[in-house]
Amino acid sequence: MLQLPELLAILLLLAGTIMMRGQQKMGGFLLSSLAVHGGNVLAAAGSSAGAGAGSAVWSFYLVGAALMHLGLYVAMNKVARAARHDGMTALAGMYYRSPHIAVALMFLVLSLSGMPLSAGFIGKWLVLTAAAGDGQYVLLLVLLASWLGTLSCYFSILRSIWMRSYEGIEYMRITPLSSILLWLCAGAGVLLGLYPNAWLSLFA
Amino acid sequence: MLTGLPILTVILFTPALGALLLLSVPSYRVVWLRYIAAAISALPLLLSMVLFISYQPGRGGEGFNERLPWFRLPWGHTELQFDYHLAVDGLSLPLVVLAALVFAISAAASFIHIKKRWKTYYVLFLVLQTCSFGLLLSRDVFMFVLFMETAFVVIYMLLGIWGGERKEEASRAYLNYSAVSSALLLLGLALLLGWGSAPGNHAALLEDASSQETLSGSYDALYSKLHSAGEVWEAPDLLSPDEPVGPTDSGMADGLKWLIYALLAAGFLLRLPVVPFHTWLLQFYRQAPPPVSMLAAGIMVQAGVYGLLRFVFMLFPEQSAACSALWVFAGLLNLLYGALSITAQTDLRHVAGYSMLSQSGVVLLGLAAMNEWGLTGGLFHLVSIGLVGSLMVLIFGSYYERTGTYDIGQLSGLARPMPYMSGLLMAAMLAAVAMPGLSGFSGTLTVLLGLFETMKGAAVATMLGLLLAGVALLRVVLNITFGPARGSLASLQDARLSEAVPMIVLLAFIILLGIYPSVLLDQMTHSFSSLLSWLNIRTGG
Numbered sequence: 001m002l003q004l005p006e007l008l009a010i011l012l013l014l015a016g017t018i019m020m021r022g023q024q025k026m027g028g029f030l031l032s033s034l035a036v037h038g039g040n041v042l043a044a045a046g047s048s049a050g051a052g053a054g055s056a057v058w059s060f061y062l063v064g065a066a067l068m069h070l071g072l073y074v075a076m077n078k079v080a081r082a083a084r085h086d087g088m089t090a091l092a093g094m095y096y097r098s099p100h101i102a103v104a105l106m107f108l109v110l111s112l113s114g115m116p117l118s119a120g121f122i123g124k125w126l127v128l129t130a131a132a133g134d135g136q137y138v139l140l141l142v143l144l145a146s147w148l149g150t151l152s153c154y155f156s157i158l159r160s161i162w163m164r165s166y167e168g169i170e171y172m173r174i175t176p177l178s179s180i181l182l183w184l185c186a187g188a189g190v191l192l193g194l195y196p197n198a199w200l201s202l203f204a
Numbered sequence: 205m206l207t208g209l210p211i212l213t214v215i216l217f218t219p220a221l222g223a224l225l226l227l228s229v230p231s232y233r234v235v236w237l238r239y240i241a242a243a244i245s246a247l248p249l250l251l252s253m254v255l256f257i258s259y260q261p262g263r264g265g266e267g268f269n270e271r272l273p274w275f276r277l278p279w280g281h282t283e284l285q286f287d288y289h290l291a292v293d294g295l296s297l298p299l300v301v302l303a304a305l306v307f308a309i310s311a312a313a314s315f316i317h318i319k320k321r322w323k324t325y326y327v328l329f330l331v332l333q334t335c336s337f338g339l340l341l342s343r344d345v346f347m348f349v350l351f352m353e354t355a356f357v358v359i360y361m362l363l364g365i366w367g368g369e370r371k372e373e374a375s376r377a378y379l380n381y382s383a384v385s386s387a388l389l390l391l392g393l394a395l396l397l398g399w400g401s402a403p404g405n406h407a408a409l410l411e412d413a414s415s416q417e418t419l420s421g422s423y424d425a426l427y428s429k430l431h432s433a434g435e436v437w438e439a440p441d442l443l444s445p446d447e448p449v450g451p452t453d454s455g456m457a458d459g460l461k462w463l464i465y466a467l468l469a470a471g472f473l474l475r476l477p478v479v480p481f482h483t484w485l486l487q488f489y490r491q492a493p494p495p496v497s498m499l500a501a502g503i504m505v506q507a508g509v510y511g512l513l514r515f516v517f518m519l520f521p522e523q524s525a526a527c528s529a530l531w532v533f534a535g536l537l538n539l540l541y542g543a544l545s546i547t548a549q550t551d552l553r554h555v556a557g558y559s560m561l562s563q564s565g566v567v568l569l570g571l572a573a574m575n576e577w578g579l580t581g582g583l584f585h586l587v588s589i590g591l592v593g594s595l596m597v598l599i600f601g602s603y604y605e606r607t608g609t610y611d612i613g614q615l616s617g618l619a620r621p622m623p624y625m626s627g628l629l630m631a632a633m634l635a636a637v638a639m640p641g642l643s644g645f646s647g648t649l650t651v652l653l654g655l656f657e658t659m660k661g662a663a664v665a666t667m668l669g670l671l672l673a674g675v676a677l678l679r680v681v682l683n684i685t686f687g688p689a690r691g692s693l694a695s696l697q698d699a700r701l702s703e704a705v706p707m708i709v710l711l712a713f714i715i716l717l718g719i720y721p722s723v724l725l726d727q728m729t730h731s732f733s734s735l736l737s738w739l740n741i742r743t744g745g
């Protein structure tokens with residue numbers, strides 16, 4: 001039987017995934033991504049299999065997702081300002097225009113899509129294992145469907161950055177402060193992916 | 205020889221360290237980038253050879269077991285534990301050597317075929333090499349998935365950046381199939397891991413003599429959980445031979461076992477791939493540059509079969525034996541569909557793709573036989589098709605570099621201007637059609653022996669499929685190499701030294717495995733002993 005947190009998680013996951021599909025604006029993309037990862041946090045918080053870990057699992061996921069979205073916001077904000085529009089096409093050719101933003105964005109997007117060597121990968125595993133342990137098979141299927149549905153959206157950012165060229169400005173600069181913030185977020189995602197115990201053992 | 209040296213870790217991380225080193229090389233130093241990458245990618249080949257020689261099949265990989273705790277977490281009524289755990293056995297060792305060889309040769313082929321963004325390419329290339337070794341050496345489910353998914357991202361990038369004119373379409377197809385495959389595998393593995401954390405199951409686990417107080421991602425722990433938790437792994441009782449022997453219920457509901465089995469099998473079959481889910485492989489061959497296509501031929505298909513063997517056949521022997529007819533069907537479908545499709549192709553890249561598809565069918569048929577001949581033959585043939593497929597792709601790439609086309613209709617008489625490469629292509633095709641003295645023969649023969657023992661009808665159908673594939677492949681080779689060389693084709697240059705050396709190395713391995721298959725078969729001995737002993741107990745054999 002689904003409890004309130006699981007129901008809310010399923011709603012957020014489905015709504016976020018549907019919103020993200022075909023999203024043309026960076027703002028809308030960020031919002032839908034927040035909804036999807038909010039659903040994952042709720043799924044982790046409502047789990048009883050992961051309850052032995054105290055607040056470790058959901059807080060790990062929450063911190064990881066918050067940092068990744070902060071980094072994504074900083075990068076997208078700068079890109080939108082430089083391009084003078086916030087369409088997803090503004091990300092095209094970032095590899096040529098600003099390689100270091102492109103690399104940082106890649107780490108952020110990979111973490112949000114649950115790919116390895118990132119906080120997102122560890123979080124995805126823990127949430128899935130918890131749902132399976134609880135026998136919450138509906139939630140488990142929705143989690144996986146949402147992951148599948150959003151994966152191509154996150155990878156479309158990678159495609160824009162690395163595989164396409166841009167007709168507009170040639171080179172893009174960002175302030176040192178923004179650059180530091182962007183890299184802190186991206187680096188934290190990788191560090192949490194490599195040493196999850198640093199966070200998990202604090203709260204377990 | 206290797207006392208004290210964590211050789212598996214060294215093999216795993218040498219390319220990764222090389223990738224870090226390349227990051228410090230300026231991107232305009234193309235020659236440096238090429239030579240450093242080639243040298244680094246060759247190091248694991250030397251190390252894997254040392255490993256291959258040092259490995260003693262009788263000791264089953266003892267001494268090659270490297271383990272460190274990664275992270276632990278209280279979980280339900282138990283503790284979740286993931287480790288950095290590497291090990292090697294007769295199943296993974298041949299594939300590790302094959303991967304090392306294909307990567308070293310692919311790095312050399314990249315000198316000619318990669319013409320932009322060299323630094324990014326070689327960094328990704330070395331990361332992919334690490335992932336391939338990691339996938340084969342990991343003994344923790346968590347690590348296995350980590351390397352599998354990292355490889356998936358890197359291959360997506362390699363295809364999407366350095367691919368042909370329709371690279372985005374091909375990379376999207378690859379992404380879609382791989383993502384569905386990953387989702388199925390994740391679901392299966394999460395159910396497998398999560399099963400032990402439910403309170404009732406935990407109690408069952410603790411009643412076991414080994415008292416597993418941790419919920420481990422270790423492959424060995426999962427293996428014993430499935431095969432011995434709360435159950436009896438009895439040896440046959442000689443005093444009362446009529447009594448049923450073998451494993452009793454593991455505590456996991458039959459329905460759940462079947463569900464996990466189906467999810468894992470479907471996930472790995474998509475990666476193999478099998479007909480009708482093979483379109484991504486053809487798009488891949490069509491769009492990827494030759495060095496990356498070589499990796500598809502020599503690594504990706506092998507990774508799919510390795511996953512099938514390790515996580516499907518080994519963990520679920522009962523279900524695999526019950527489904528052997530389905531495995532035969534999948535194998536025959538791949539073999540016959542691939543063989544028939546070759547005859548209709550006009551593009552050399554599709555010929556390579558369909559050839560790989562039909563040969564992977566032979567491997568599946570070997571596994572379906574579920575006996576020693578079939579399983580070892582399937583694994584042997586897997587190595588063989590990696591070598592043959594890589595050589596084929598390499599030669600087709602060199603033809604394209606000179607003629608600017610992969611169209612079979614536009615190529616003819618290439619043996620006259622390019623006798624060396626055409627001779628090598630003929631040898632590769634003969635190996636693919638199981639000519640005695642070449643690696644394809646030993647693998648195919650062993651698979652057929654296995655099939656004849658258990659399924660004679662399937663063996664006959666396999667022979668028919670092999671005959672079809674052979675005729676189709678030889679027709680392609682004869683069409684493009686013999687006859688008059690048209691127009692500018694007559695003045696083409698034969699292989700340069702940088703092309704000739706990788707080709708001859710691949711051919712040397714193909715001949716070595718053809719005339720002396722024991723060099724590989726001996727190392728595979730005992731790889732399937734647990735699976736076979738289970739089958740023997742079950743059948744009273």
